[in-house]
Amino acid sequence: MSTGFSAEIFVQKLAKLNIAQQSIETLSHWCIFHHRCCQEVVDIWNKDFHSAPQERKISLLYLANDIMQNSKKDGMRYIHEFLKVIAAALDDLFTNGDDFGRNVVKRLVRETYSCFYYLIL
Known part of the structure; x- marks a missing residue:
């Protein structure tokens, strides 16, 4: 069994994503x-988002x-990539x-993305 990344497998996993914390965390760990x-x-x-x-x-x-919150210890690569698209999302x-x-967006901006603000200045 290969442990390499596959875009096709990722698309399949994204299709199965739901709002449950376990679903989000499981796919997040796979991405990280x-x-x-x-x-x-x-x-x-x-x-997929758009x-x-x-x-x-x-x-x-x-x-x-x-992904952004939990990948910080592995470097800033995910943060830099997501910062290119997250504002539009x-x-x-x-x-x-x-x-x-709208309330989800407000909460994420207030509680999460404000800590990444210094990266886009």
Whole structure:
């Protein structure tokens, strides 16, 4: 059994992602394990996000958040890659989402992404 990264496998895993913490953490750990492919992971995540319905976008934002929070000890590669796309994703959900989606965005910006602000200055 190969332990190498496969975009096809990642797409399959993304399709099974749901809002449950265990689902998010399991896929996050898989992504962090494959940190050498972080650019491809983020590119696939970004495409999936922008074609997803709102409910799925929330799960995808939680996944990105978990990856960024838990990959810091392995370097800043995931953070740098996600910072290229996360603002547009947050704006999309805030602008086009319902109150629940907007509240998710507000909480993530306030509690999480504000700590990465120094990286984009």
